[in-house]
Amino acid sequence: MPPLSPPSFLALPEDRALSPYTGCTRAHWEAAADSLLAAVAPYATADGALYHLPADRTSWSGRLSDGLEGYARTLLLAAFRRDEKVLERYADGLAAGTAGVWPRVRDRSQPLVEAASVALALRLTRPLLWDRLDDAVRQRAAGWLGDALTAEPWPCNWELFPVTVGGFLAEIGHEPQAARAAVDRGLDRIEQWYLGDGWYSDGPGRAFDYYNGWAMHLYPVLHARLAGDERLLDLYGGRLARHLEDYARLFGADGAPVHQGRSLTYRFATAAPLWLGALTGRTPLAPGETRRLASGALRHFLDRGAVDGRGLLTLGWHGPDESVLQGYSGPASPYWASKGFIGLLLPSDDEVWTAREEPGPTDRADAVTPVGPPNWLLQTTASDGLVRLHNHGSEDVRYDPYYTRLAYSTLTRPSAPEEAGAPSHSGAPSHSGASADDGVPTGDHPCHDNSVIVGGDPSRTHIEPLGAGSGWAASRHRNGDGVRVTSLVVAHGAVEVRAHLVAGAAPGTPVRVTGWPHGFAPRSELLSLHGLVEGAGAAGDDATLFVALARLTAEPDPRPLDELVSVTVEGAYDVSVSWASGPAARFRFSSADGRCTASSWSVAPL
DSSP: OOOOOGGGTTOSOOOTTTOTTTOOOHHHHHHHHHHHHHHHGGGBOTTSSOBOOOOSOOOTTOHHHHHHHHHHHHHHHHHHHTOHHHHHHHHHHHHHIIIIISOOOOTTOHHHHHHHHHHHHHHHTTTTTGGGSOHHHHHHHHHHHHGGGTOOOOSSGGGHHHHHHHHHHHHHTSSHHHHHHHHHHHHHHHHTTBOSTTOBOSSSSBOOSTHIIIIIIHHHHHHHHHHTOHHHHHHHHHHHHHHHHHHGGGBOTTSOBOOOSSOGGGGGGGGHHHHHHHHHTOOSSOHHHHHHHHHHHHHHHHTTTSBOTTSOBOSBSSSBOGGGOOTTOOTTGGGGGGGGGGGGGSOTTSHHHHSOOOOOHHHHOOEEEEETTTTEEEEEETTTTEEEEEESSOBOGGGTTTTTSSEEESSOOOOOHHHHTSOOBTTBOOOEEOOOTTSSOOOOEESOSSOEEETTBOOOEEEEEEEEETTEEEEEEEOTTOOEEEEEEEEETTEEEEEEEEESOOTTOEEEEOOSBTTSSSEEEEEEOTTOBTTEEEOOSSOEEEEEEEEEEOOSSOOOHHHHEEEEEETTTEEEEEETTSOEEEEEEOTTTOOEEEEEEESSOO
16 A cells, blocks of 8 residues: 555544544554554665665764665564565565675674664565565575574664574474574573663663663563573563563553653664564553553654655654664664554454543553652653653663653653754753742743752762652662762653752852753742752752752643752751641662662651
């Protein structure tokens, strides 16, 4: 079928009886898949081995690798769609690509990533594609994939690419011993990064993001299911189910995922773990809730210009947006969004397609939820459908600012340096944050949002989680000058109390505390309290405490911040928080070690 015009990806009649939140049915997912596949077809080379999508950039792997990426990632979409006619053209491309067109799979090379997509697609569609190939083509393809069995991956989610290739090659009997060894080796390596409660770090350190869902869970669970290995499926499926308890809270009522982490141009690949839970029966979500969240993510992007006038996914978030790209992002990189279509593996009569949509967590009620391994606090409000992620444990300085800001949301994003006009630190772009003592923004100023800026340095490194509990989370970090900052957030409804103890700065060093970026919502507020005037203060002779109220809300007429919470600083380092409607708590900062503890709690409103 020809591509649907871009605004009409979802122009099929809505079904608000079956899908009251999104209007989407399986037919909408099929139409979107068909249109995306049709749109890329004109950009295939004559032999079908490479897809050179138009763009004004190439990745750091080069044009040839980018062309392979275009083939592999759209093949994955074709595999989920299971359209035999479309798969025929990919069969032609496989024959040509493995005859010397494709670059070899080598240590830590991009073709290793794409080999995993090719292998997974071949495994999923074996009767429709692989089994119909000439034996010579099968031998060449297996040989090309076989290099992935011994290629050294980067120590992160890349460890799962040899696993995925090995699972397929073991199934077809190609180098079975080496294939099984690659599977075992990769699965063993990711164990060191599993931190419990369904969460992996993406490699050593504390990098938590959507790679948990579209890689760390996806590949092991799919491998276990396709291999029929119930022991592995119980292990990895159980972890997935636990992960989805938290993961479901990362979507706003408008379908937007929280804008945090790298590779955000994969967009609705965020739906992949939702569908995977339904596909394997390892999910805490009702079928109607799964579809509501997944379809919400699809609609969010397709309704907001994720595809251009040619029907192609752009390099960006909604439309083109270089701020979300990395050096490895090439013209076809966004097509890892294909993973979001894994739900099409479920038959049309499955309950995930036939059940009435049910509300997601953000639709149901306000909530403030601690997430243990990342040491996050998720703050959601049903009145405006926003999700705010308070980050007190995730860090990856390579991709700062998408890991090291104090908070992220489904509405806001960190800005590029040129938007703020201030120099960046530690590779992080600056942002125009807004602050005002009366809770109303007084105008933009050139500094990072959601940061503590000491002496002009907004960097946040060596983040140490100090715990998260009912309504609060805390962490400690250092900046580039070695200054120690201990940060606490206490949240209720849409309101946040933010307290920061700054230690190790020379007396008189200027300190600025910033809140949510301005311009994304009707109200982005920062109300200065202890130690601050319009968000600014100065370090004292000893560790100095700074306290402010913050709020990001899309409510048209919210109550003033100071009517919703009362904050008292007792002595130098004790902070008492009393909500107008909600729990009260007292926190104690220790100047000796910079730690923050909850010293007493009240479970009822004062």
